[in-house]
Amino acid sequence: MRPSPPRPPRSAEPARAMRPASLAWRLGLSAVVAVILLIGQVHHTDEYFPFGAVAMFAQARDPEGTADDTCLEATQEGSDEPVTIPFGRGSVGIQRSDVESSLAAIRADPSRLQALVDARERLHPDEPPLTSLTVCVDRYTMRRGGPVGPPERIALVTWEVPR
Structure with missing residues (x-):
């Protein structure tokens, strides 16, 4: 070569x-x-x-502790059965991280949730109106970094919609 x-x-x-x-x-x-x-x-x-x-990624989690997943739960006119309401611009007009970062203010003044109720009803006019909206967390017990069993649902703050 x-x-x-x-x-x-x-x-x-x-x-x-x-x-x-x-x-x-x-x-x-x-x-x-x-x-x-x-x-x-x-x-x-x-x-x-x-x-x-980026509030949703800003905290480290203990792989042997608990992990909270923020959620919205509502009751609708004509039913006492709670329904899970997804976050997002097409559902309530706001993302999960925005609610999580404002949670202290929402707890201090639950009427702030009325904006989410209004957005939900504007975006979904064919669904029954909401009578209450609750910010909740699904708390998962973690073992070796993975969830063990079903989550425990914990209500953090509820807004009764005035009609």
Whole structure:
């Protein structure tokens, strides 16, 4: 086998200084990203993700402890049987992490849940109106990082819908 011929040397051009306009737009973009990150962290919102907090992934879990899964449960007009209401823009107009990050405020003022009731009824006009809405958690017992048995449902705060 023949050895390959030597490569010609690359031309070693001296590094050029960055033009002021290039430097300005890079610094400006970095400042905008830093401000969005700061706002997301201070206000604990996921609106600017990936530049802000992601509440649902922000906490470490003990693989031998418990894990809570936030849920919504409601009663509808004409029935006392509770139904699980999914989170999401097409259901109640809000994501799970938004409720979790606002839970202290919702507990202090359960009437904040009326906005979710209104969104649900606007997005699902063919379904019976809600008479109550509960923020709850399904608490899972964990062993070796996996759930063991069915969850325990715990009501955190309930809003009785005024009619």
